[in-house]
Amino acid sequence: MSLAWELLKRETALAWGRGGGPLVSAGFYLGVATLLPLAAGPEPARLAAVAPGVAWVTLALATLLGLDRLFERDYEDGALDLLTLSPLPLEFVCALKCLGQWLATGLPLALAAPITEIALGGSPALAPLVLISAMIGGLAFAFAGGIGAALSLGARRGGLLTAVIVLPLFTPPVIFGGGALDAFASGLPWGAGFVLLCAYATAAIALGPLAMAAACRNALS
Amino acid sequence: MISAPAFLSNPERFMAFSRWAAPLFGATAVLLAVTGLWLGFTAPEDYQQGDTVRIMFIHVPAAWLSMFAYICLGIASFLSLVFRHALADAAAKSAAPLGAGFTALALVTGSLWGRPMWGTWWVWDARLTSVLVLFLFYLAYMALRSALDDEAKAARACAILALVGLVNLPVVHWSVNWWNSLHQGVTVFAKGGPKMAPVFLVPLLLMVLAYMAAFGALWLVRIRGEVWRRRADAALSRLART
Numbered sequence: 001m002s003l004a005w006e007l008l009k010r011e012t013a014l015a016w017g018r019g020g021g022p023l024v025s026a027g028f029y030l031g032v033a034t035l036l037p038l039a040a041g042p043e044p045a046r047l048a049a050v051a052p053g054v055a056w057v058t059l060a061l062a063t064l065l066g067l068d069r070l071f072e073r074d075y076e077d078g079a080l081d082l083l084t085l086s087p088l089p090l091e092f093v094c095a096l097k098c099l100g101q102w103l104a105t106g107l108p109l110a111l112a113a114p115i116t117e118i119a120l121g122g123s124p125a126l127a128p129l130v131l132i133s134a135m136i137g138g139l140a141f142a143f144a145g146g147i148g149a150a151l152s153l154g155a156r157r158g159g160l161l162t163a164v165i166v167l168p169l170f171t172p173p174v175i176f177g178g179g180a181l182d183a184f185a186s187g188l189p190w191g192a193g194f195v196l197l198c199a200y201a202t203a204a205i206a207l208g209p210l211a212m213a214a215a216c217r218n219a220l221s
Numbered sequence: 222m223i224s225a226p227a228f229l230s231n232p233e234r235f236m237a238f239s240r241w242a243a244p245l246f247g248a249t250a251v252l253l254a255v256t257g258l259w260l261g262f263t264a265p266e267d268y269q270q271g272d273t274v275r276i277m278f279i280h281v282p283a284a285w286l287s288m289f290a291y292i293c294l295g296i297a298s299f300l301s302l303v304f305r306h307a308l309a310d311a312a313a314k315s316a317a318p319l320g321a322g323f324t325a326l327a328l329v330t331g332s333l334w335g336r337p338m339w340g341t342w343w344v345w346d347a348r349l350t351s352v353l354v355l356f357l358f359y360l361a362y363m364a365l366r367s368a369l370d371d372e373a374k375a376a377r378a379c380a381i382l383a384l385v386g387l388v389n390l391p392v393v394h395w396s397v398n399w400w401n402s403l404h405q406g407v408t409v410f411a412k413g414g415p416k417m418a419p420v421f422l423v424p425l426l427l428m429v430l431a432y433m434a435a436f437g438a439l440w441l442v443r444i445r446g447e448v449w450r451r452r453a454d455a456a457l458s459r460l461a462r463t
Contacts, residue, residue, distance in 0.1 A: 151365060151378050152368065152378075156370075161364055161368050164361050165364070165382065167357065168386075169385070171354050171397075172396040175397060179399070192399075200392070211384075218377040218381070221373075
């Protein structure tokens with residue numbers, strides 16, 4: 001168990017520290033959120049209507065930034081070979097990598113999400129739900145995104161390829177998360193969307209590592 | 222069902238079988254399509270949709286085939302991943318562009334029908350969106366395939382992606398259904414029999430069979446091409462070594 005703990009610390013530190021840490025992701029997040037009023041017009045009514053949606057789409061895009069380094073870094077310097085030899089199953093290693101990625105970038109982004117939503121004129125009453133759903137959605141994005149990152153190991157233009165693979169996988173959490181926020185904003189029951197989002201995140205955590213480990217073994221073979 | 226892939230898993234037997242099966246499927250497709258289109262274009266106009274109802278004969282089979290091709294891709298990928306069978310991988314690789322083609326056809330014809338009927342080219346409706354996501358899956362599969370140089374690695378990576386998609390596509394389909402739907406519900410496989418007049422149903426089913434036969438023919442031809450390409454590559458590398 002201490003081995004797993006050490007690995008999680010290593011993964012979190014790497015995701016936090018080396019290029020593409022929380023500052024870069026948060027900067028990208030704020031940049032996209034700033035471009036939106038400039039592109040769509042600053043009328044408060046229009047911005048407020050799309051604020052929760054923008055918070056979600058931007059979250060999905062910002063998650064992509066860290067993904068291309070998730071496995072690529074360890075693949076290039078040979079650490080991934082060593083990790084396959086560790087007593088921990090590779091599936092578990094992959095899950096820890098995604099968890100570290102989420103701790104280093106997903107959580108800070110989730111903190112930025114309600115700020116963005118309010119800055120764009122969304123209701124402050126919505127902020128707690130934005131925060132919690134962005135945290136859970138970030139987990140789903142990290143584990144579903146890890147599949148794309150592992151599959152494009154060793155490919156030409158891997159980062160772009162990861163985005164192409166991963167964005168279709170992001171559609172259900174975006175629908176559920178955006179749906180829950182939309183329902184909450186218009187005073188409808190929002191529980192269904194939120195619970196489905198949790199279900200998707202759970203399924204991604206359960207099944208994603210299997211695909212990631214298979215893809216890593218294939219890339220290293 | 223189990224024995225068909227087993228029988229065809231031998232490349233020699235497959236090549237011998239596909240040699241006459243591909244043209245046979247092709248000829249069947251042409252015959253069925255000609256009959257189906259003739260019946261379809263001589264059918265009376267729909268009382269609501271007028272002449273545009275005829276788009277259905279092109280659109281509905283394409284939409285069905287777009288899913289059918291993905292199922293074929295998924296089964297072939299599973300066989301390729303589990304048994305590491307080269308022919309199964311060739312089948313998966315060959316099915317993807319065909320599936321993407323059928324999906325694009327379904328999207329374009331649906332859009333052409335939507336303009337006069339719904340008054341818009343595109344709406345963010347559940348069915349349309351899930352078919353669009355299916356199209357994105359095909360694109361991702363082909364992008365991954367073309368980005369990896371090592372063929373054995375590309376085969377396994379693509380097979381994993383296809384299986385992930387196989388798990389994910391029902392979720393996508395269901396989630397967008399939960400989200401919004403404007404498209405008409407199930408008509409042909411509805412409870413208590415098809416809710417469609419035989420004068421439209423017969424050409425529709427003929428067109429579905431024609432599309433299936435065309436898919437079979439094109440698939441076999443593409444697999445054959447892939448097998449020949451690999452044999453040529455192997456021969457070239459043998460030549461280079463001597």
